[in-house]
Amino acid sequence: MKELIDYILQFGTLNQQQVNLVISKAKELDLQKGEYFSEAGKVPRQVGFVVEGVIRGCYYKKQGEEITRCFISENSLVVDYVNFEANTVSSEYLQACTDCKLIVFPKPDWEELSHIIVNWDKIKNKMVHLCMHQKSRKGPVISQDATTRYLDFLENYPSLINRIPLTHIASYLGVTQQSLSRIRKNIR
Template sequence: METLQYILDIDPNAREKVFKKGHVLQREGDINVSAFYVKKGLLRSYIIDSKGKEHIFIFAPEGWIIADVESIEFNKPVELFIDCLEDSEVVIFDKDCFFQTSLSKEAVHKNTQLLYKRLGVLQRRVLMLMSAPAIDRYTYFLKTYPELPNRIPQHMIATYLGITPQALSTIRKKMATVP
């Protein structure tokens, strides 16, 4: 069965790099047509608004792919910053890797399922940001990223949820006291 590693193997430009915690892989305005597969570590993507406030779009732990899809698809300068929240091993690959015609039907099906899963997570998050109480958003965060609460600073989780760190602390206390 073909895997992501197979896809990366057929991209002659794919390269593995190690980055230290805090390293910024891309900045707003960069011209970038790469995607990043996280072999080890943790990345995040975010924007900074006109007031200098960060808004976290997505976290990418091991096994996830992260990219500025709009930049890749439309050859636009990137809008999303991507940085390392931990020391990370990352495979950097070109968007053309997604369009290889040598993939088997099974590999295309598997990759399509993975893509739909990620799109579903993003769709649910957007809908929840528009309508769900903060406690429901936090519960969904825990379901989506069960291994991350101890790896990410609480203020970043709060930013991801669109709440203050104090509100997150209150939610966590309530959840801890519920039998």
């Protein structure tokens, strides 16, 4: 829980009683690699904080092709916040790329914090803003050649390269796994 509290306190101050309330509402959740935190076709029901592991945001094109939009790793919120807030069905998946340890807040508990903690909405808005910025970071520019896209990935996500399956990286880059293998071989 210390990681979560340290994260929250970057965005505002809480007294010990408020910290204890936040901790009392939080629940630990383990996701195995491949399991979903939230799914397309369902209403998101929880906000998570990644303590350990990597989650990816992805969707499927009509032709069934899987597209990875973003990666969310340690010390970040994970939530499809627009659909969570609006109580609407999501169009994307949030899936564990690795085994993950999360701290989660079911929607009623997340909302209750706003009613009890005076500055929670300000803190929450800053956390959510950062979360949405991280999720919306532009994926690779398809007009760039594949090698440049891969080098940009290495620069933006240096800790992920040996932690997540190459199929997810290839999907994020918009290349086949075979092309990614060739690019990696040529760079070494």
